[in-house]
Amino acid sequence: MITIYGSPRSSAGRCFWTLEEVEAKYENKEIDMRAGEHKAAPYLEINPNGKIPALTDGEFNIWESMAINNYLAAAYKPELLGSNPKEQGQVSQWTTWSIAELQPPLIDVFIQLVFVPEDKRDMALIEKSKAKLPNLLNILNTSLEGKTYLVAEKFSLADINTASVVSICEHLKYDINEYSNIKSWLGALSDRPAFQRFQKLCQ
Ligand SMILES: N[C@@H](CCC(=O)N[C@@H](CS)C(=O)NCC(=O)O)C(=O)O
Structure with missing residues (x-):
């Protein structure tokens, strides 16, 4: 049996979406972060980083x-990783890009706006991080020109991983309307039954 630790409304969300896409049976164990459960010994045995x-x-x-x-994907739906080395390389490229390039400035802004009291916010960091976004979003928007999916015109893990990071913009109320290819791509992804099942878990 698969157990996913953490809430679907956290960094675990992209894993819930993938679990729904691969149609694996799983159970969820919520970790009470307010009570420090993520830093307590039983959970640290599962994730020594104390993170969800x-x-x-x-x-x-x-x-x-x-x-x-x-x-x-590898264990339950390998086609999500691409069907040849070139596709697999591009799936890996988008996953790496989204976590290493796009997510850090978004998380910097997210932490400031959500966790730091207004009078203590680092406005310089917020502005510096926000200034990085247009270039990154343009790269994604241009790559999606004339395409429904990121890699080989097939739905893949690249779409899940990248979309899960772009969706942080929504939580920040960062307007992405001008990136029309990103908007239509997100629209197509949100029609997927697995995505809708994941969204229901977030309610
Ligand atoms: N790189 C990690 C980041 C996970 C992460 O930062 N999770 C947050 C919750 S959304 C967390 O557990 N924070 C607690 C902490 O940093 O102590 C991943 O993608 O799994």
Whole structure:
């Protein structure tokens, strides 16, 4: 049995979406972060970083949301990883780009706006991070020109991983309307039954 640790309304969200896409049976164990459960010994045995998410599949355990998604695809729906080395390379490229390039400035702004009291916010950091976004979003928008999906015109893990990072913009109320290709791509992804099942879990 697969167990996913963490809430679908957190970094674990992209793993819930992938679990729904691969149609694996799973259970969810919420971790009470306010009570410090993520830093307590039982959970640290599963994820020594004390962060959400983590996943166990029988005796096997894995942490880091993108690595969890890679494992789920490889184990339960390998076509999500691409069907030849070139497609696989591009799936990996978008996953790496979204976590290493796009997510850091979004998370910097998210932390400031959501967790730091207004009078203590680092406005210089917010502005510096926001200034990085147009170039990054343009790269994605241009890559999606004339395409429904990011890699080989097939739905893949690249779409899940990249869209899950872009969706942070919505939580920040950062307007992405001018990026029309991103908007239509997100629209097509949100029509997927697996995505809708994941969204229901977030309510
Ligand atoms: N790189 C990690 C980041 C996970 C992460 O930062 N999770 C947050 C919740 S959304 C967390 O557990 N924060 C607690 C902490 O940093 O102590 C991943 O993608 O799995």
